[in-house]
Structure formats: structure tokens, C-alpha cells
Amino acid sequence: MAEQGGFPVPEAGLVVAQFLTVRDVRVSREFYADVFGGRVVLAENPAVVQVANTWIIMNPGGGPTPDKPGVTLSAPEAGDPVSAFLNVRVADIAAFYADARAKGAQFLTEPLDRGSEVRCYLRDPDGYLIEIGQTTGLLRGITAEQ
Template sequence: MATQKDLPAPSEGLILTHFITVRDVAASRRFYADVFGGEVVLEENPAIVKIANGWIIMNPGGGPTPDKPDISLSAPEPGDPVSSFLNVRVADIAAFYTDATAKGARFLTEPLDRRAELRCYLHDPDGHLIEVGQATGILEGILADRTASSEQHHRPVTEPGRDR
């Protein structure tokens, strides 16, 4: 049974959680617990997985409710435009990529060097987009050079623990 310290219920101030609408709660719960090393604190209604210093809350979609009239929730369909995504920051993106891939995560590309950061994307079981990034050049004041060629600044990063 989850304790209050495990749940997103602040005793003062606020905390930030991320709610996602899912088709299969069990599959999504496993994905976030396994790939991101999360702790399942509530199995269903809603499912809640604590990851690092945040929580992912998952529930199936549904129609309007009294507190959100005229709003329906549904998981994304293939080809839907993306208007927001989960952004996860890691200390070692190559190690995270290797571990997550071994656990079944399917990335759009391997991590790419964007000068300011190393970055890659993946989808969860329902198609929600997740960015995984490691701050690198931005820590030194280097921002991505939008005028430089993609070849020069978007190199794959493949060795765990690789320094810039």
C-alpha cells in the first residue's frame, strides 16, 4: 500500500505531476516503471508511477466530467500532431539509451549530439512522445548552432559515459 510520501500529495506548496491518457494501463505502468526505473505507487484508477522526483499518472480516456465540461481525453493516434511531450533529463544518455533499449524501449534515433545537449526521442506504448536529453554544451554556454550543417553537429553518441 502506498504511503502519503509515495503519492503526489504535498503537505504544503505544490508539486508537478504528468497525467497521460492510455489505452492499456498495465502496459503503460510497466513501461514507465521498467524503462525509467519508476516505483509503482498505485496500480490502477489511476495508476501512478513515481520516477525520480516526479510522478506519471495514467488512466484511460473518457468524456467530459463536471469539472472539465466539453473536454474528452483520448490517447494519441498514429500520425496525430504533437503539442506537448515529456522531457526527461539524464546524467549519462548513452548508458540510459543502452539500458532502456535492453528493456524494450524503441527510440526514433540513437542519441544525437546537438552541441548544447545530447538528445533522442522515443514513444511510450500509447504513442506519447518522450524526449531524453543530457545537458552538455549548454552548461558551458554553447547553444545549438542552427546555421551549421546537420552532419557537423548532429553526430550519434554511442559509447556509455562518453564525454564531449
């Protein structure tokens, strides 16, 4: 894969990026750049932040367009229902947790040992759920607790 202006440009095959519909592009862009150490590739229209080996694309919601007829994009509503979330793997969850909290990230719980992994969750400024995990027991054949 090559990069052109900071954007991933597949030379063959494909590249997967995550698109998030956000309420405030600046706030979301700064969250992903700061908490995850991301690199801002494009500040607006859409905002693009490279986080490790992926790109997060952020733009406000809106109604249907010619290429997505009948589709309306909107940020998540407040509450617990979730149909998808980001899953971030880290090498040292304790260090990530401490650093992210120092930067203002608010976690649902502290990291919990689930047997196969240690994990915790936080929400971004729009309420998107993000799992932070460190694979531990799975590397020794221990599967997740229910």
C-alpha cells in the same frame, strides 16, 4: 513535501505531476516502471508511477465529467503531430539509451549531439513522445543548433 501512501502531498505550494491518457493501463504502467526505473505507487484507477522526482498518472480516456465539462480525454492518434512531450534529463545518455533499448524501448534515432546537449527521442506504448537528453555544451555556454 511529504508523501502519504507514496503520493506527493505538498506541505506548502504545489507539486506538478504528468497525466497521460492511455489505451492499456497495465502496458503503460509497466513501461514507465521498467524503462525509467519507476516505482508503482498505485496500479489502477488511476495508475501512478513515481519516476525520479515526478509522478506520472495514467488512466484510460473518457468523456466529459462535471469538473471538466466539454472535455474528452483520448490517447494520441498515430502520426507525427505533437503538441507536448515529456522531457527527461539523464546523467549518462549512452548508459540510459543502452539500458532502455535492452528493455525494449524503441527510439526514433540514437543519441545525437546538438551542441548544447546530446538527445534522442522515443515513444511510449500510446505514442507519447519522450525526449531523453544529457546537458553538455550548455554548461559551457554553447546554445542549441537550429
